[in-house]
Amino acid sequence: MTAPxxxxxxxxxxxxxxxxxxxxxxxxxxxxxxxxxxxVGPILWTIGISFQRLRLRxxxxxxxxxxxxxxxxxxxxxxxxxxxxxxxxxxxxxxVGTALAIGLGLVAALIVRHPFRGRTFVRASMLLxxxxxxxxxxxxxxxxxxxxxxxxxxxxxxxxxxxxxxxFLSQRSRSIEILGFEARxxxxxxxxxxxxxxxxxxxxxxFILARLQALPGEPEEAAKVDGATPxxxxxxxxxxxxxxxxxxxAVLRFIWTFNEFDDIYLLTGGGGGTEVxxxxxxxxxxxRGDLSSAAALSLILAASLAVLLFVYFRFAQPxxxxx
Amino acid sequence: MTDAARxxxxxxxxxxxxxxxxxxxxxxxxxxxxxxxxxxxxLYMVMxxxxxxxxxxxxxxxxxxxxxxxxxxxxxxxxxxxAEGGQGFILFIxxxxxxxxxxxxxxxxxxxxxxxxxxxxxFGGRRHVSVLxxxxxxxxxxxxxxxxxxxxxxxxxxGNLVGLLLVYAATAIPITIHMLRSYFExxxxxxxxxxxxxxxxxxxxIRHITLPLATPAIMSSGLFVFMxxxxxxxxxxxxxxxxxxxxxxxxxxxxxxxxIEVPTTVxxxxxxxxxxxxxxxxFVTERYLVGGLTAGAEKG
Numbered sequence: 057m058t059a060p061x062x063x064x065x066x067x068x069x070x071x072x073x074x075x076x077x078x079x080x081x082x083x084x085x086x087x088x089x090x091x092x093x094x095x096v097g098p099i100l101w102t103i104g105i106s107f108q109r110l111r112l113r114x115x116x117x118x119x120x121x122x123x124x125x126x127x128x129x130x131x132x133x134x135x136x137x138x139x140x141x142x143x144x145x146x147x148x149x150x151x152v153g154t155a156l157a158i159g160l161g162l163v164a165a166l167i168v169r170h171p172f173r174g175r176t177f178v179r180a181s182m183l184l185x186x187x188x189x190x191x192x193x194x195x196x197x198x199x200x201x202x203x204x205x206x207x208x209x210x211x212x213x214x215x216x217x218x219x220x221x222x223x224f225l226s227q228r229s230r231s232i233e234i235l236g237f238e239a240r241x242x243x244x245x246x247x248x249x250x251x252x253x254x255x256x257x258x259x260x261x262x263f264i265l266a267r268l269q270a271l272p273g274e275p276e277e278a279a280k281v282d283g284a285t286p287x288x289x290x291x292x293x294x295x296x297x298x299x300x301x302x303x304x305x306a307v308l309r310f311i312w313t314f315n316e317f318d319d320i321y322l323l324t325g326g327g328g329g330t331e332v333x334x335x336x337x338x339x340x341x342x343x344r345g346d347l348s349s350a351a352a353l354s355l356i357l358a359a360s361l362a363v364l365l366f367v368y369f370r371f372a373q374p375x376x377x378x379x
Numbered sequence: 380m381t382d383a384a385r386x387x388x389x390x391x392x393x394x395x396x397x398x399x400x401x402x403x404x405x406x407x408x409x410x411x412x413x414x415x416x417x418x419x420x421x422l423y424m425v426m427x428x429x430x431x432x433x434x435x436x437x438x439x440x441x442x443x444x445x446x447x448x449x450x451x452x453x454x455x456x457x458x459x460x461x462a463e464g465g466q467g468f469i470l471f472i473x474x475x476x477x478x479x480x481x482x483x484x485x486x487x488x489x490x491x492x493x494x495x496x497x498x499x500x501x502f503g504g505r506r507h508v509s510v511l512x513x514x515x516x517x518x519x520x521x522x523x524x525x526x527x528x529x530x531x532x533x534x535x536x537x538g539n540l541v542g543l544l545l546v547y548a549a550t551a552i553p554i555t556i557h558m559l560r561s562y563f564e565x566x567x568x569x570x571x572x573x574x575x576x577x578x579x580x581x582x583x584x585i586r587h588i589t590l591p592l593a594t595p596a597i598m599s600s601g602l603f604v605f606m607x608x609x610x611x612x613x614x615x616x617x618x619x620x621x622x623x624x625x626x627x628x629x630x631x632x633x634x635x636x637x638x639i640e641v642p643t644t645v646x647x648x649x650x651x652x653x654x655x656x657x658x659x660x661x662f663v664t665e666r667y668l669v670g671g672l673t674a675g676a677e678k679g
Binding site: 073080096168182187189190198206207210284314318350 | 394395398399402406409410413414416417418420421423424427435436438439440441442489490492493495496497500501502503505508511512515517518519520521522523524525526527528529530532533545546548549550552553556581582606609610612613617628629630632633636643646647650651653654657658661662665
């Protein structure tokens with residue numbers, strides 16, 4: 057970042073290549089400085105905080121930097137009640153949520169792939185959940201699903217014969233009957249996963265549609281001429297060509313869902329068996345003012361994500377797919 | 380056609396034809412379901428904002444509320460300042476707008492030269508910088524939230540819009556750089572070289588050739604940053620929750636939703652106020668935005 061600002065007058069001057077390099081650094085520096093100061097620095101500092109014992113209440117007395125380092129926060133966080141539950145919920149939420157969002161996005165992309173009347177309108181409405189502010193859509197969902205005021209429970213009682221309102225966002229476990237068998241389902245967790253699929257399928261939809269429309273038409277035509285049915289054409293001609301973009305989406309969506317805070321916090325506040333790690337971090341940070349535990353937990357979150365991604369890229373990545 | 384030929388041809392066709400027909404019908408059903416699922420919550424939002432709370436409580440299942448229910452009272456109630464008995468959304472709109480617009484200006488102003496350098500200029504460390512930005516884009520916001528929260532608490536900068544603005548601009552830069560860079564790479568380098576041969580300096584080339592050509596990409600990244608900043612929740616919650624007069628629209632809605640004093644219908648009006656600018660902006664500029672969002676996806 058230390059491009060010498062020597063004029064070209066002195067001793068022959070810099071070569072074209074040197075000048076280009078210097079200009080490159082000059083142009084990139086402002087961005088780089090801002091990002092280093094406001095993003096990279098703080099992230100590194102999180103590590104420091106996690107090894108100290110910082111409390112919000114005593115922050116003004118202890119100062120920002122202390123020298124007594126300890127692993128206490130990590131130990132406390134891991135041994136705290138509900139830690140492993142939170143890890144498990146986070147995993148289930150991320151895996152199922154990602155799969156559902158991509159599956160819905162794929163279906164959505166396939167059905168609007170070919171032109172029809174009103175296609176622009178359909179396509180635009182499918183993006184609504186993704187572009188709308190998260191606070192607004194979570195508020196609408198909580199109201200819709202509200203046991204007293206919500207339209208879903210009102211309609212369910214009126215048309216589907218529900219005997220009493222279903223607390224979609226607060227009930228941890230509900231027994232339902234499927235084909236005569238009693239089964240218990242984690243109701244609130246399922247609801248937030250459905251919400252997450254609803255809100256993020258448009259992202260997958262956009263990417264898959266863009267890829268679909270860039271596909272060459274000939275292989276499909278040839279398969280059609282050879283008598284392949286629509287399902288066969290999808291399975292053997294189209295899907296293989298979408299593998300790359302689907303793998304990319306799976307990685308991106310998994311990363312974001314794994315760290316997701318807003319949706320669950322706004323829908324359930326982490327109650328009803330939906331407490332993911334990021335909500336727990338927030339609880340430590342604001343609810344208990346325990347800055348070091350929050351930092352330790354967030355590092356554990358980041359590290360688990362890094363491990364999962366490493367395993368994916370090392371062992372499971374489809375061949376020939378570059379993310 | 381002989382009978383034998385007919386018998387031979389039919390089964391070969393049947394499966395394809397049946398699938399074609401069934402899928403054709405399923406497709407329309409699916410389109411219908413998707414439309415209902417995506418649009419209904421927004422219709423419901425508008426519908427509730429136009430009814431009084433007692434009417435909603437009496438008949439919460441009304442799909443099409445009776446016309447005499449319609450009332451616009453919730454909007455003035457939401458918008459009016461607290462001193463006049465409202466919820467003060469007009470102030471929150473101003474806060475959100477200021478922060479979002481400034482975040483756009485700062486992040487685009489910094490990212491345009493940065494993205495140009497990464498896409499066009501050869502300099503040592505270019506790859507590292509590029510990887511750094513990409514990895515930041517993937518980093519969890521909550522990881523960044525803790526140190527910033529501590530830092531701003533200590534400095535007494537919490538409850539201040541400047542802190543929020545800085546965070547928005549800084550976190551938007553990596554994605555902006557990525558969007559702009561993919562676009563710069565589509566501009567033929569020959570154009571720039573030609574201008575240089577004509578005696579234009581690098582900076583002259585950027586100003587007179589590259590920037591005008593990249594206007595659509597700059598527009599779309601700007602819109603993207605605006606939408607992200609307008610919609611953002613976590614940092615607003617962490618920095619501003621204690622000072623009501625600094626709340627953004629998102630934060631205000633989330634905070635007021637927790638209190639029992641504010642009627643749900645007024646909050647729905649708030650939700651419409653929060654959503655409408657984004658939806659309008661999106662539909663007006665959809666073409667730009669979608670292209671920018673999926674830039675690079677075609678390459679798979």
